[in-house]
Amino acid sequence: MQWLQLLIDAPRERSEDFENAIVESGAVSVTLQDGADQPIFAPGVGERPLWDNCIIKALFPATIDTDQVHRQLSVTIQPTPVIRWELLEDKDWSQEWKKYFQPLKCGHRLWICPSWIDPPDPNAINLSLDPGLAFGTGSHPTTHLCLRWLDQQDLLGKTVIDYGCGSGILGIAALLLGAAKVIAIDNDPQALLASRDNAQRNNIADERLITYLPDDIPKGLLVDVMLANILAAPLIHLAPSISNLTSTGGILCLSGLLESQIDDVCAPYLEHFRFQSPTIESDWTQLSGLKIS
Numbered sequence: 578m579q580w581l582q583l584l585i586d587a588p589r590e591r592s593e594d595f596e597n598a599i600v601e602s603g604a605v606s607v608t609l610q611d612g613a614d615q616p617i618f619a620p621g622v623g624e625r626p627l628w629d630n631c632i633i634k635a636l637f638p639a640t641i642d643t644d645q646v647h648r649q650l651s652v653t654i655q656p657t658p659v660i661r662w663e664l665l666e667d668k669d670w671s672q673e674w675k676k677y678f679q680p681l682k683c684g685h686r687l688w689i690c691p692s693w694i695d696p697p698d699p700n701a702i703n704l705s706l707d708p709g710l711a712f713g714t715g716s717h718p719t720t721h722l723c724l725r726w727l728d729q730q731d732l733l734g735k736t737v738i739d740y741g742c743g744s745g746i747l748g749i750a751a752l753l754l755g756a757a758k759v760i761a762i763d764n765d766p767q768a769l770l771a772s773r774d775n776a777q778r779n780n781i782a783d784e785r786l787i788t789y790l791p792d793d794i795p796k797g798l799l800v801d802v803m804l805a806n807i808l809a810a811p812l813i814h815l816a817p818s819i820s821n822l823t824s825t826g827g828i829l830c831l832s833g834l835l836e837s838q839i840d841d842v843c844a845p846y847l848e849h850f851r852f853q854s855p856t857i858e859s860d861w862t863q864l865s866g867l868k869i870s
Contacts (some may be wrong), residue, residue, distance in 0.1 A: 684728025745772025816845035
């Protein structure tokens with residue numbers, strides 16, 4: 578089946594009106610894309626930021642009457658923007674991204690391998706991964722920084738929290754590197770499902786990886802190793818919880834922040850943690866520290 582894709586440029590203040598009008602005209606899906614190379618980093622808790630200039634893309638069946646869509650949009654959107662159409666061949670878009678996901682070496686011992694590709698080094702510690710609907714393939718600098726940090730740690734017998742677990746990649750890596758147990762925490766149920774699926778794919782026993790929504794974290798829980806690869810704003814917001822969940826003498830790995838955000842992120846942790854020098858890759862930063870009180 579073929580599809581027609583409609584494209585419209587929209588300023589931020591009108592994007593919602595444009596989106597609603599396009600849906601009413603018969604679009605089966607609508608997405609918004611950055612129209613001016615304007616990055617948005619670390620939104621505040623509860624914020625839903627949008628670019629100043631957006632490109633709205635909408636999919637229609639190829640049989641749609643484009644003239645009718647034009648007429649309808651010219652009534653509901655004033656002034657009517659320039660409307661562009663593209664013909665798209667049908668693809669299995671849920672599988673299309675896989676060709677860009679290749680095995681990745683992280684440190685000296687660890688490889689991250691797509692579940693559909695044989696590991697390049699069968700004798701290495703190979704983490705087989707299918708991200709599903711959750712974030713985390715190892716290719717983003719923040720995830721790669723955390724994986725390299727894990728590869729350098731002595732995790733034998735340790736208990737670990739992976740806070741904001743996404744696909745479970747960090748927690749599963751910790752288990753394969755010797756950790757005894759991982760508690761994976763995320764506010765997205767799909768992430769918890771992906772983490773459990775990926776643990777099973779790596780022959781991790783169910784009792785070694787436990788998943789929780791944040792509101793369900795057991796009281797009194799303390800761990801030896803704390804991982805949190807999220808964004809600067811939630812790292813700051815969650816500092817009290819992260820501190821309380823980490824044992825004195827435990828180690829901390831934070832990522833998801835930019836170099837310019839180091840001081841702001843470190844500030845709420847300094848009472849309880851002593852930080853080492855940050856590790857930086859492509860302007861993204863990984864912080865590690867020791868719980869001292």
